[in-house]
Amino acid sequence: MSGHSTSEHAKSPLTTYFAVWGALLFGTWLTYQASLLDLGPFNAAVALIIATTKALLVALFFMHLKGASEKLLKLVVASTIFFLIILLALSMFDYGTRTFS
Amino acid sequence: MAAPTTHAHNPALLHHFATEEQQRNSASFGMWIFLATEVMFFGGLFCAYLIYRRWYFGDFGAASTSINAKLGGANTAVLICSSLTVVLAIWAAQTSRRALMIGMLILTMLFGLTFLGIKGIEYNDKFEEHHVPGASFSFEHVAIPSHPDQYANPQHAQIFFALYFIMTGLHALHMVVGLGIFSWLLWAAWKGRFTPQYHTPLEIGGLYWHFVDIVWIYLFPLLYLIDRHK
Amino acid sequence: MATAGTPNVERENYLNKHYGVGSWLLTTDHKRIALLYLLSITFFFFIGGFFALLIRLELLTPASDLVQADTYNKLFTQHGQVMVFFFLIPSIPAVLGNFLIPLMVGAKDLAFPRINLLSWYLYIIGGLMMIHCMLTGGVDSGWTFYVPLSTSYLNTKVVEAGLAIFVAGFSSILTGLNFIVTIHRMRAPGMTWMRLPLFVWAHYATSIIQILGTPVIAITLVLVVAERSLHLGIFDPKLGGDPLLFQHLFWFYSHPAVYIMILPSMGVVTEIIACFSRKRIFGYSFVAMSSIAIAVFGFLVWAHHMFVAGISVYAALIFSLLSYAVAVPSAVKVFNWTATLYKGSIHYDAPMLYAFGFLGLFTIGGLTGLFLSALGVDMHVHDTYFVIAHFHYIMVGGALMGYLGGMHFWWPKISGKLYPEGWARLAALIVFIGFNLTFFPQFILGYLGMPRRYADYSHMPEFQILNVFSTAGATVLGVGYLLPMIYFLWSMRYGKPAPDNPWQAAGLEWQTQSPPTTFNFEEEPVVTWEAYNYEEIEKGHKEVPQVVG
Numbered sequence: 001m002s003g004h005s006t007s008e009h010a011k012s013p014l015t016t017y018f019a020v021w022g023a024l025l026f027g028t029w030l031t032y033q034a035s036l037l038d039l040g041p042f043n044a045a046v047a048l049i050i051a052t053t054k055a056l057l058v059a060l061f062f063m064h065l066k067g068a069s070e071k072l073l074k075l076v077v078a079s080t081i082f083f084l085i086i087l088l089a090l091s092m093f094d095y096g097t098r099t100f101s
Numbered sequence: 102m103a104a105p106t107t108h109a110h111n112p113a114l115l116h117h118f119a120t121e122e123q124q125r126n127s128a129s130f131g132m133w134i135f136l137a138t139e140v141m142f143f144g145g146l147f148c149a150y151l152i153y154r155r156w157y158f159g160d161f162g163a164a165s166t167s168i169n170a171k172l173g174g175a176n177t178a179v180l181i182c183s184s185l186t187v188v189l190a191i192w193a194a195q196t197s198r199r200a201l202m203i204g205m206l207i208l209t210m211l212f213g214l215t216f217l218g219i220k221g222i223e224y225n226d227k228f229e230e231h232h233v234p235g236a237s238f239s240f241e242h243v244a245i246p247s248h249p250d251q252y253a254n255p256q257h258a259q260i261f262f263a264l265y266f267i268m269t270g271l272h273a274l275h276m277v278v279g280l281g282i283f284s285w286l287l288w289a290a291w292k293g294r295f296t297p298q299y300h301t302p303l304e305i306g307g308l309y310w311h312f313v314d315i316v317w318i319y320l321f322p323l324l325y326l327i328d329r330h331k
Numbered sequence: 332m333a334t335a336g337t338p339n340v341e342r343e344n345y346l347n348k349h350y351g352v353g354s355w356l357l358t359t360d361h362k363r364i365a366l367l368y369l370l371s372i373t374f375f376f377f378i379g380g381f382f383a384l385l386i387r388l389e390l391l392t393p394a395s396d397l398v399q400a401d402t403y404n405k406l407f408t409q410h411g412q413v414m415v416f417f418f419l420i421p422s423i424p425a426v427l428g429n430f431l432i433p434l435m436v437g438a439k440d441l442a443f444p445r446i447n448l449l450s451w452y453l454y455i456i457g458g459l460m461m462i463h464c465m466l467t468g469g470v471d472s473g474w475t476f477y478v479p480l481s482t483s484y485l486n487t488k489v490v491e492a493g494l495a496i497f498v499a500g501f502s503s504i505l506t507g508l509n510f511i512v513t514i515h516r517m518r519a520p521g522m523t524w525m526r527l528p529l530f531v532w533a534h535y536a537t538s539i540i541q542i543l544g545t546p547v548i549a550i551t552l553v554l555v556v557a558e559r560s561l562h563l564g565i566f567d568p569k570l571g572g573d574p575l576l577f578q579h580l581f582w583f584y585s586h587p588a589v590y591i592m593i594l595p596s597m598g599v600v601t602e603i604i605a606c607f608s609r610k611r612i613f614g615y616s617f618v619a620m621s622s623i624a625i626a627v628f629g630f631l632v633w634a635h636h637m638f639v640a641g642i643s644v645y646a647a648l649i650f651s652l653l654s655y656a657v658a659v660p661s662a663v664k665v666f667n668w669t670a671t672l673y674k675g676s677i678h679y680d681a682p683m684l685y686a687f688g689f690l691g692l693f694t695i696g697g698l699t700g701l702f703l704s705a706l707g708v709d710m711h712v713h714d715t716y717f718v719i720a721h722f723h724y725i726m727v728g729g730a731l732m733g734y735l736g737g738m739h740f741w742w743p744k745i746s747g748k749l750y751p752e753g754w755a756r757l758a759a760l761i762v763f764i765g766f767n768l769t770f771f772p773q774f775i776l777g778y779l780g781m782p783r784r785y786a787d788y789s790h791m792p793e794f795q796i797l798n799v800f801s802t803a804g805a806t807v808l809g810v811g812y813l814l815p816m817i818y819f820l821w822s823m824r825y826g827k828p829a830p831d832n833p834w835q836a837a838g839l840e841w842q843t844q845s846p847p848t849t850f851n852f853e854e855e856p857v858v859t860w861e862a863y864n865y866e867e868i869e870k871g872h873k874e875v876p877q878v879v880g
Contacts, residue, residue: 021181025178028178038330039330045324057293058318062188062311063312079137079236084140090649091152117441134542142549145554152573233564282340
């Protein structure tokens with residue numbers, strides 16, 4: 001008997017794994033295609049949104065974050081991302097508001 | 102989940118833990134925290150990248166166009182496949198499928214080696230084109246994609262390549278470490294150390310591998326696809 | 332260590348269970364690792380203190396007559412690097428945290444004992460690299476490694492120093508990782524979060540900072556080494572780089588680093604104040620949450636080190652505001668400690684003297700931090716002795732006093748011996764007097780305009796008298812620090828054997844024998860009482876029921 005708490009759905013996790021794999025490959029193709037379009041300033045945003053979706057898929061399903069019994073792991077991930085964003089955002093705020101060249 | 106009432110514990114249970122569950126949860130939690138440190142480690146590089154991309158968007162675009170997005174995309178697919186084989190290896194351990202587990206571990210490592218091989222080809226291309234920062238760096242007369250009448254500033258392009266090599270190089274280094282970890286996991290799997298009740302090293306090794314995949318998921322669009330539209 | 336003069340048969344404990352160098356260098360016992368750290372950080376404290384002594388000797392006279400300016404630059408750089416990275420950051424967590432956290436939560440060891448040993452070895456490797464660096468030329472960039480000076484213009488061992496700190500940083504990360512997992516996963520039954528000693532909360536908050544902040548300085552040092560070796564242009568303005576990028580990345584860690592240095596000390600002070608007032612801590616949950624708040628807010632203020640460096644004025648405003656906010660949780664702690672003292676039954680043992688010293692000196696240091704957070708004031712006092720006085724009040728008057736107080740408080744538990752109380756009180760007094768004599772004049776010097784990092788101040792000879800006071804104070808301070816080293820060592824051989832709970836203190840660590848056995852508790856303790864249950868202890872004048880045989 002498996003004493004491990006993966007996402008214990010009634011169906012096998014295999015379906016989920018292959019579905020995520022397919023989604024990740026699709027997302028990669030999509031990223032590449034989107035970069036060939038001229039979306040102006042939104043090119044970067046689209047790329048990051050797709051990348052973040054892919055990262056979330058890996059984290060939630062491959063790294064079993066979704067099925068984690070405690071909220072603790074999600075808190076660790078969320079906090080880390082929060083502080084990374086602080087680093088990026090507050091630095092960019094400095095650079096973005098400098099009025100001298 | 103109740104603690105086991107027998108004391109016939111797995112020899113892998115370390116003395117300072119009360120139960121196997123405590124040990125497994127601790128190991129997993131410890132790896133997640135280590136991954137948090139890795140996020141911040143790479144995060145500093147992403148910060149530097151973002152700032153210079155904003156300052157020198159045109160020059161970065163020119164530099165980005167000169168690296169091979171097809172190879173980068175292929176590498177992304179390779180890593181995605183390797184993450185799949187990792188979860189399949191763990192599933193195999195959970196369901197006592199020893200041959201599949203070993204096969205998936207080997208496949209994971211092959212994907213990892215493929216990734217490094219493709220990386221090697223890319224690095225070699227950059228070396229031949231004199232795009233490696235340093236004394237022989239050269240980036241003359243390369244048009245900026247969004248303003249084709251202007252040439253990119255070589256110094257700013259050098260910053261792009263510096264970040265490209267440092268970020269992908271650091272990532273590749275993590276890949277090499279990952280291969281080392283998986284070699285050990287393969288050996289341990291071969292030795293029959295993993296059972297449905299105990300395969301914690303596989304799980305935490307898998308967490309590490311997935312993290313390395315996630316870093317690449319971000320590196321690919323940010324480095325390879327800056328200003329690709331014509 | 333054998334105790335020659337003890338009449339009683341010595342009980343088996345973690346010190347005498349195994350003998351030999353191998354049993355120490357390959358130990359996974361958190362208590363032995365704590366002692367390994369104790370020896371190492373004391374060694375580095377001497378080195379950092381030696382540099383401080385030379386700095387103060389140089390500043391006795393306005394002219395740069397003791398050492399040349401280049402040498403002086405190495406002195407203050409290495410004083411800072413050694414003291415910050417090889418003394419203060421490890422000190423309380425690696426010594427007292429390592430020793431006490433498993434005991435306080437009721438565990439047999441930390442979650443990852445081998446990683447604990449690894450962290451000590453990484454510290455030693457980093458330390459040896461730093462010593463080698465200092466012996467083969469040293470580094471003179473300032474402990475802050477500012478670019479492009481450190482990357483493009485210096486001829487000194489910047490790379491080696493940077494790599495040494497890189498390695499030591501991983502020691503810090505692993506310690507933090509171990510603490511977080513231990514506190515989450517290894518608490519004994521009944522030891523809920525809100526029953527934990529606040530020392531544990533403080534270390535939990537510290538560990539969060541270590542985990543999230545240290546990797547950023549690690550990558551920054553990698554970039555410095557790369558830039559210096561390959562001239563990439565990442566930080567060099569001549570090649571299109573921005574020196575401020577370095578400062579953003581550096582201070583993103585180095586500001587939270589100061590909270591790594593002070594939070595554990597606050598945890599120590601909380602334990603001491605409760606014990607020597609014989610009262611529970613006033614506002615337990617506020618103190619616990621304020622530790623977390625300090626850790627979180629501490630990450631939001633880094634650019635207050637860069638107000639005059641060239642950041643945008645809008646960024647400066649935001650960071651100034653946030654810097655005011657970060658003072659609030661610290662103030663909450665000061666109020667709670669004060670309220671704990673009120674109507675307490677105060678005992679003036681040496682640990683308590685250090686705690687009182689901490690209260691006053693940390694408050695002064697913290698308030699002067701608010702001065703520095705004000706943009707207008709900072710324009711004038713940035714890079715002056717005002718800043719130096721500010722951070723020494725917190726680091727030395729705060730963190731180091733807390734460390735010494737904690738060493739005295741837990742010495743009977745760690746060594747099984749009592750230190751001589753009379754000498755300890757005298758030493759505490761000497762430290763307090765010496766400290767104020769050293770650093771208070773520096774506030775005045777800074778306000779009057781004496782710049783930091785100058786060997787020669789002969790264009791402002793009127794500053795000499797205050798510098799002389801400061802150097803005199805440093806000498807007194809040095810004596811104050813030497814005394815505990817002498818009498819702690821003395822006590823290991825000649826001190827009275829300590830009872831298991833000499834202070835009648837609350838906390839699981841006091842329920843073990845002094846010194847504890849290797850596995851801490853014979854049986855897993857089951858906690859049914861709240862933290863700081865001094866009322867129960869006082870009422871019965873007896874200890875809380877023993878949980879170990």
